[in-house]
Amino acid sequence: MAATLSPPRLLPSGDSAITVEFSRSVDEVANQRVLALDRTLARETITGITETVPTYRSLLVHYDPVQIDFDTLSGKLVTLALLPVPPVTKMRRWRIPVAYGGEHGIDLEDVARTLKSTPENIVARHVAGDYRVAMIGFTPGWSYLSGLDASLQMPRLQNPRLVTPAGTISIGGVQTGVQCLAGPSGWHLLGRTAVRTYQLHRDPIFLLEPGDAVTFSAVDARTFAEQDRAAAAGEIVAELMTS
Amino acid sequence: MSKLVISAIGPASSVQDGGRYGAQRYGLTPSGAMDRLALATANSLVGNATFAAAIEIGPFGAKFTVREGAVRIALAGASRNADISGRAVVSNTSTTMADGETLTLGFARGGCFSYLAIEGGIAGEPMFGSLAVNARAGLGSPYPRPLQAGDELQAAPASGAAENRIDLPPPVDGPIRVVMGPQDDEFGDAKALFLDREWKISSASDRMGYRLEGPVIKHLHGHNIVSDGTVNGSVQVPGNGQPIVLMPDRGTSGGYPKIATLITADLGRFAQIPAGTGFRFKAVSMAEAQAEARKFSEMLRTLPDRLRPIDNFALNIEALRDANVAGAAVSAVDAGTWQIPSPADTPAHD
Numbered sequence: 001m002a003a004t005l006s007p008p009r010l011l012p013s014g015d016s017a018i019t020v021e022f023s024r025s026v027d028e029v030a031n032q033r034v035l036a037l038d039r040t041l042a043r044e045t046i047t048g049i050t051e052t053v054p055t056y057r058s059l060l061v062h063y064d065p066v067q068i069d070f071d072t073l074s075g076k077l078v079t080l081a082l083l084p085v086p087p088v089t090k091m092r093r094w095r096i097p098v099a100y101g102g103e104h105g106i107d108l109e110d111v112a113r114t115l116k117s118t119p120e121n122i123v124a125r126h127v128a129g130d131y132r133v134a135m136i137g138f139t140p141g142w143s144y145l146s147g148l149d150a151s152l153q154m155p156r157l158q159n160p161r162l163v164t165p166a167g168t169i170s171i172g173g174v175q176t177g178v179q180c181l182a183g184p185s186g187w188h189l190l191g192r193t194a195v196r197t198y199q200l201h202r203d204p205i206f207l208l209e210p211g212d213a214v215t216f217s218a219v220d221a222r223t224f225a226e227q228d229r230a231a232a233a234g235e236i237v238a239e240l241m242t243s
Numbered sequence: 244m245s246k247l248v249i250s251a252i253g254p255a256s257s258v259q260d261g262g263r264y265g266a267q268r269y270g271l272t273p274s275g276a277m278d279r280l281a282l283a284t285a286n287s288l289v290g291n292a293t294f295a296a297a298i299e300i301g302p303f304g305a306k307f308t309v310r311e312g313a314v315r316i317a318l319a320g321a322s323r324n325a326d327i328s329g330r331a332v333v334s335n336t337s338t339t340m341a342d343g344e345t346l347t348l349g350f351a352r353g354g355c356f357s358y359l360a361i362e363g364g365i366a367g368e369p370m371f372g373s374l375a376v377n378a379r380a381g382l383g384s385p386y387p388r389p390l391q392a393g394d395e396l397q398a399a400p401a402s403g404a405a406e407n408r409i410d411l412p413p414p415v416d417g418p419i420r421v422v423m424g425p426q427d428d429e430f431g432d433a434k435a436l437f438l439d440r441e442w443k444i445s446s447a448s449d450r451m452g453y454r455l456e457g458p459v460i461k462h463l464h465g466h467n468i469v470s471d472g473t474v475n476g477s478v479q480v481p482g483n484g485q486p487i488v489l490m491p492d493r494g495t496s497g498g499y500p501k502i503a504t505l506i507t508a509d510l511g512r513f514a515q516i517p518a519g520t521g522f523r524f525k526a527v528s529m530a531e532a533q534a535e536a537r538k539f540s541e542m543l544r545t546l547p548d549r550l551r552p553i554d555n556f557a558l559n560i561e562a563l564r565d566a567n568v569a570g571a572a573v574s575a576v577d578a579g580t581w582q583i584p585s586p587a588d589t590p591a592h593d
Contacts, residue, residue, distance in 0.1 A: 011425035014504030015532035017474045019425045026469050038268075053267045053472040055496055060472025062267070065507075065533040066540050137470060137496030140270045140380045144470070181379065198269065200370065200381060206269040 141180030141198030253303025261294025321354025363399025
């Protein structure tokens with residue numbers, strides 16, 4: 001017996017996009033509804049929709065106002081958003097190798113100290129997690145994962161770093177993430193993976209999809225170096241399991 | 244193939260087109276021209292597809308030299324001094340450069356970006372359907388980075404087609420129009436402040452975002468929201484209360500509340516406002532914004548109908564070739580070839 005779904009808020013993002021907002025906070029149920037609506041829109045072609053962007057709590061729907069107007073599209077989106085969320089029958093599951101600590105994860109020691117634990121224990125808790133790709137955004141392949149152990153939640157850095165390495169695995173607030181390109185970040189850096197979630201001239205260019213399941217496995221620095229060479233040559237390195 | 248050699252160019256200059264769409268869900272931002280009307284204008288003048296790739300030239304000057312054949316070009320966007328080996332070039336007209344000639348562009352005046360379209364477009368390998376430079380993602384062709392002196396762009400030999408000018412509709416002025424939201428409910432009285440006061444664009448602005456300077460826009464509940472999707476023209480307000488308008492190289496998601504969103508029809512006009520120049524915002528209804536978006540789209544689609552022949556002189560490719568053989572000498576017979584009449588410096592749409 002499905003619970004009655006609350007209607008989403010439809011927020012104008014200018015004249016060519018609508019934010020379909022299911023929640024104002026990070027919320028597993030809201031994220032499932034976002035991904036369900038995203039799948040529905042991929043199936044039911046609505047003329048005028050040009051692109052959809054799932055995020056934690058809302059689906060951004062880009063459209064062409066020449067082909068459909070705000071009111072008409074809003075009506076259709078509300079109707080579709082209130083359909084029961086179908087169970088996910090097939091989910092891709094990735095295992096991503098991570099070299100934790102040391103030069104690969106410069107914040108691991110600090111995180112352990114702050115959380116009154118040991119680096120080994122922090123790694124064990126991070127590896128034990130069963131995560132979902134809640135959204136991909138900011139820069140290409142930056143994958144935000146939900147499902148972080150509550151005991152690993154930490155506020156973001158007061159002063160974000162301007163550059164953090166490609167492949168960084170980090171934690172921030174209730175989230176953990178796989179960062180593809182080097183770039184700024186205010187999260188705590190636990191390790192690095194050789195896996196490229198975005199790589200040109202590889203098929204596929206983007207590895208992860210919103211909704212994919214992710215687990216991590218700890219590897220040593222030597223394995224990381226070998227995998228990094230293989231990944232640079234176009235190998236995927238991550239293991240794909242389907243459940 | 245002819246080619247266009249970049250002999251000098253300032254920062255913030257890159258190959259741009261209509262942008263790449265469809266991969267924002269993977270964090271890949273669309274990029275593309277800052278001023279789509281100016282891009283479309285330059286392209287239309289040389290018979291290219293409306294959003295074909297062209298050279299987006301930032302506020303500083305630039306120099307381009309033609310090698311291995313003639314090249315037909317058009318310049319649109321910000322006004323600037325422009326000449327080809329001594330003869331003035333008028334914005335919003337097409338012209339043909341002979342082998343060896345140099346186009347020299349001055350600083351942008353009353354705008355920021357100009358577009359140099361090359362007849363036949365720019366040769367390159369599209370990724371996700373676009374040649375637009377997105378340096379952070381390693382995308383863009385023929386160079387996945389801003390242009391530098393010494394770069395060369397392959398170009399089709401000039402067709403010798405008659406040269407055009409274009410009758411653009413009168414430039415829109417007045418406040419930059421916005422639709423409020425998606426998170427305007429995160430702001431109280433600050434909404435009125437945002438709409439009532441004058442703003443300036445900070446010099447710390449780029450293709451990712453234009454930072455605004457003006458009154459402090461206070462949040463009702465703090466400046467952190469859960470990240471959600473962004474669009475070109477999102478006006479996000481970080482903790483310091485100074486809004487940032489997101490531009491085509493924006494991050495695809497952001498964690499600051501967005502008080503308003505620029506209307507599509509005003510994005511290019513906004514991109515052309517120089518740092519330090521005062522302007523205001525005005526809220527319009529969704530119905531008005533969408534009517535303007537449709538009008539703008541129709542205008543872009545029908546730009547080729549606005550082309551007019553440049554009829555009081557003959558510009559002819561054979562004459563150019565002859566002239567080139569004759570060096571820099573300009574014969575009385577061919578005088579028309581060398582003097583593009585410019586009754587007035589055609590104002591750019593900005």
